[in-house]
Amino acid sequence: MAAHALLAPSAAHRWLACTPSAKLEAKFPDSKSEYADEGTFAHKWGELQLLNFFEPSAEHEQELATAKQSDKGKKYWSHGLEEYVDEYVSTVTNKFLEAQRRDSAATLLLEQELDMSQWVPGGFGHGDAVIVSDGLMEIIDLKYGQNVRVVAGNNPQLRLYALGAWQELSLVYDIDRVAMTIVQPRNGGVSSEELSIEELLGWGDAIKPIAAQAMRGDGAFVPGKHCTFCKAKERCKALADYELEIAKTQFEDVTLLSDKEISVMLNQADEIISYLNNLKKYAAREAIDNGKEWPGWKLVAGKSNRKLTDPAKAAEILLKAGYAESDIYKPREVLGFTEMEKLVGRKKLATLWNAVIIKPPGNPTLVPESDERPTWSNPKEDFDEVTDEEAIPF
Numbered sequence: 392m393a394a395h396a397l398l399a400p401s402a403a404h405r406w407l408a409c410t411p412s413a414k415l416e417a418k419f420p421d422s423k424s425e426y427a428d429e430g431t432f433a434h435k436w437g438e439l440q441l442l443n444f445f446e447p448s449a450e451h452e453q454e455l456a457t458a459k460q461s462d463k464g465k466k467y468w469s470h471g472l473e474e475y476v477d478e479y480v481s482t483v484t485n486k487f488l489e490a491q492r493r494d495s496a497a498t499l500l501l502e503q504e505l506d507m508s509q510w511v512p513g514g515f516g517h518g519d520a521v522i523v524s525d526g527l528m529e530i531i532d533l534k535y536g537q538n539v540r541v542v543a544g545n546n547p548q549l550r551l552y553a554l555g556a557w558q559e560l561s562l563v564y565d566i567d568r569v570a571m572t573i574v575q576p577r578n579g580g581v582s583s584e585e586l587s588i589e590e591l592l593g594w595g596d597a598i599k600p601i602a603a604q605a606m607r608g609d610g611a612f613v614p615g616k617h618c619t620f621c622k623a624k625e626r627c628k629a630l631a632d633y634e635l636e637i638a639k640t641q642f643e644d645v646t647l648l649s650d651k652e653i654s655v656m657l658n659q660a661d662e663i664i665s666y667l668n669n670l671k672k673y674a675a676r677e678a679i680d681n682g683k684e685w686p687g688w689k690l691v692a693g694k695s696n697r698k699l700t701d702p703a704k705a706a707e708i709l710l711k712a713g714y715a716e717s718d719i720y721k722p723r724e725v726l727g728f729t730e731m732e733k734l735v736g737r738k739k740l741a742t743l744w745n746a747v748i749i750k751p752p753g754n755p756t757l758v759p760e761s762d763e764r765p766t767w768s769n770p771k772e773d774f775d776e777v778t779d780e781e782a783i784p785f
């Protein structure tokens with residue numbers, strides 16, 4: 392079996408929207424990222440925690456200790472990671488204990504290989520945790536990423552996992568409902584979707600022809616938000632056309648932009664800036680790593696700052712020259728929140744620092760009207776609105 396399915400469940404939101412994308416992506420190498428590596432470690436950590444809880448043994452305990460001391464463990468393990476993964480572990484634990492209360496024959500499967508090839512050619516994946524009991528099958532997926540929020544509602548990856556789990560387990564268990572849950576401790580927490588098996592299978596039937604089309608590489612290229620993690624995005628002509636098209640604005644007046652035109656351009660700004668920045672990064676990476684030459688462009692040495700070869704000796708020289716310690720050393724600084732949470736753990740740090748944490752109001756930011764945050768209230772306007780009667784007398 393190949394290491395990755397061409398139609399990977401994790402990319403289903405993309406190949407369902409843009410059917411030729413999977414075949415096009417296959418032409419590009421896999422890129423390894425620290426984030427992906429950290430995510431893999433977090434999953435391993437979660438699995439070991441669950442095994443230790445449900446099947447305690449010296450062997451599992453040793454595996455946990457070894458994982459923590461491994462090269463990856465030393466790089467990624469922290470109190471912060473343990474605490475985040477605990478949210479996933481306790482979600483699975485609570486759901487399984489609840490399932491056992493309803494049905495003593497409830498079953499928990501961890502890192503279960505799932506085959507969804509009945510709907511998606513060559514489709515397979517791994518379910519982080521699958522629980523089945525008294526007619527209910529639960530799929531629980533840990534998302535360790537923090538930059539992009541992923542929710543369970545209408546999530547094709549989870550639905551494909553559910554189809555694979557149903558295919559495997561329905562031979563042994565009566566299943567009439569499926570609950571799919573994402574635990575994303577660093578962005579948004581827990582979200583769930585529940586479907587009847589008829590609804591899930593109906594969805595599977597609906598995507599079957601689209602998956603077949605994606606497997607053949609047929610259909611139109613459809614750019615959109617799903618392009619963000621497409622391996623072809625820097626080279627994709629359809630995406631370039633789309634970005635350049637949205638940048639074209641027909642101006643009403645040849646000299647001055649109207650308020651409406653500025654608003655329209657603001658709507659497009661983030662998307663175009665991000666697209667062009669990615670393009671620049673890709674071109675630079677290709678030039679540096681692969682010697683690629685881009686017509687009209689060249690590599691030069693970037694700005695460089697002076698560095699001390701021996702900071703201790705440098706300090707000694709200045710002290711001997713009569714400068715005071717307090718003048719030549721920076722004041723000691725407490726670690727920032729992210730680093731300190733890794734060291735201490737999020738909950739413990741919140742308790743310990745309870746009396747010394749404040750959250751000042753953020754600077755105003757211009758965002759689309761659809762943003763869920765409340766509209767910023769200008770303190771200056773609030774002050775201006777105070778009437779003579781309301782004003783505090785001196």
Ligand code: SF4
Nearest residue numbers: 409614618621624627
């Ligand atoms: S970048 Fe977007 S439009 Fe192009 S192949 Fe990928 S998903 Fe499709």
